[in-house]
Amino acid sequence: MASVGFRWNLSGSYQQVVPRYVSTAVDGDDEREFLNAHFPDMTTLANAIFRKGYEWPFDCEKIHDHGSSLIDLLVHRESESLGRKVYLDYARNPQGGDGLDAFALEMLDDEAHSYLAKSDALADTPIDRLTRLNEPAVALYRDNGIDMTSQRIEIAVCAQHNNGGLRANLWWESNLRHLFPVGEVCGTHGVKRPGGAALNSGQVGSLRAALYIVHRYDQSPMDLDAFQSVVEPQILECVAFCDRMCSGEKPPQSVTPASVVGEIQVRMSNVAAHIRVADRVSNGLEEAWQLARRVRRDLHLSSAKSLPVAFRAVDLCITHVMFLEALKEYLDSDGRSRGSFVVLEPDGELPTATLDDQWRFRLNETDARVDREVLEIQLDDQDQVTKQWVSTRSLPDTDQWFEKMWREYRSGSIIE
Numbered sequence: 001m002a003s004v005g006f007r008w009n010l011s012g013s014y015q016q017v018v019p020r021y022v023s024t025a026v027d028g029d030d031e032r033e034f035l036n037a038h039f040p041d042m043t044t045l046a047n048a049i050f051r052k053g054y055e056w057p058f059d060c061e062k063i064h065d066h067g068s069s070l071i072d073l074l075v076h077r078e079s080e081s082l083g084r085k086v087y088l089d090y091a092r093n094p095q096g097g098d099g100l101d102a103f104a105l106e107m108l109d110d111e112a113h114s115y116l117a118k119s120d121a122l123a124d125t126p127i128d129r130l131t132r133l134n135e136p137a138v139a140l141y142r143d144n145g146i147d148m149t150s151q152r153i154e155i156a157v158c159a160q161h162n163n164g165g166l167r168a169n170l171w172w173e174s175n176l177r178h179l180f181p182v183g184e185v186c187g188t189h190g191v192k193r194p195g196g197a198a199l200n201s202g203q204v205g206s207l208r209a210a211l212y213i214v215h216r217y218d219q220s221p222m223d224l225d226a227f228q229s230v231v232e233p234q235i236l237e238c239v240a241f242c243d244r245m246c247s248g249e250k251p252p253q254s255v256t257p258a259s260v261v262g263e264i265q266v267r268m269s270n271v272a273a274h275i276r277v278a279d280r281v282s283n284g285l286e287e288a289w290q291l292a293r294r295v296r297r298d299l300h301l302s303s304a305k306s307l308p309v310a311f312r313a314v315d316l317c318i319t320h321v322m323f324l325e326a327l328k329e330y331l332d333s334d335g336r337s338r339g340s341f342v343v344l345e346p347d348g349e350l351p352t353a354t355l356d357d358q359w360r361f362r363l364n365e366t367d368a369r370v371d372r373e374v375l376e377i378q379l380d381d382q383d384q385v386t387k388q389w390v391s392t393r394s395l396p397d398t399d400q401w402f403e404k405m406w407r408e409y410r411s412g413s414i415i416e
């Protein structure tokens, strides 16, 4: 959940102070507290909002039983399916309605109530609670031109980080030797990523890659002539592509980098974000391949200055094709809802009886193959895609006696 004008994640204290969730028609009329109709009472709703603070990223396992991720699903439904605008209002407490009482602090369960009490934040309104709990959170919006005491904050469910990526070994080296995909680009971002683990992964990966490079790749660079003969064909191909984009005749159905990126963004939000449907993924994949072909043939630039953004669009295009190939393969292999996404299925379960049938979904079976194995997917020069499921690597069972490990680390023999 994030604000969409000034972009910021609304996690932690932004939720723990129990703001009021409202939606309006596009013109601002018809304000509703749209969550009310889907919760049995204000206590359940207020505690779900509070828990959204530390159960913040969308998690399909936290939707049933009025879990905190039901809120994300309802926010998404309100904005994407019903075409309304959704806001957080910190000026007033949730007012109730649709059978729910108005919010009062006493309705919070022990965990939430004592958290606010210990933080000296048992104030009357969300904004007063937030000011006492975490004043910089209020100042941040103020510094960006938003006064939370009087202005509501428009929100949406947004993608947080990417799971899956390039394959790397224990030293973060890819199957292209000397290329180390460290961070979110690496397939080490697993299905359920605990908060804080992403930045750790970037640091650990960088350190291990650096260690490996220092111990293994200290040879002099390749002789210049040999290097030239290896790269020349690739560079000439690239230059010809640049020429075609910049100086060739403008194709009748030309595309620009901005239109390519715009199309990719819309498609990925519609079919590959937190709500996924098998048919839409298949169609999205077909359209993605069509775009990839159009990009090669019809990408046209008004000036060579646009080349950097053009190459970015080209890379993004092929990346989204492969992302959708992997997603389709996952669904074709009986993969269902897991981690940060829900796969809607007509014969799934309804997370709450107040939602209509289109919101049915199922979690993966225990011990499902898609959870025991990792999908590796590769694209060759002829646009052929190969996919294979490989077993996850087991945790190493090593002798981690400190003195021994430290000696191996210092001598560099750990690299062996």
Ligand SMILES: Cc1cc2nc3c(=O)[nH]c(=O)nc-3n(C[C@H](O)[C@H](O)[C@H](O)COP(=O)(O)OP(=O)(O)OC[C@H]3O[C@@H](n4cnc5c(N)ncnc54)[C@H](O)[C@@H]3O)c2cc1C
Pocket: 009, 160, 161, 182, 183, 184, 185, 195, 196, 197, 198, 199, 200, 202, 312
């Ligand atoms: C809102 C938000 C909050 C988060 N909070 C946390 C948290 O609290 N704790 C945590 O552990 N993780 C958190 N994460 C996840 C974590 O921040 C990311 O996983 C991590 O920063 C990724 O680091 P990276 O170096 O792999 O990628 P990035 O930080 O995205 O760096 C990639 C860089 O490559 C550049 N780049 C892209 N394309 C090109 C190109 N063609 N040529 C040259 N440069 C290029 C980009 O400009 C960018 O600088 C959060 C993520 C988000 C979005």
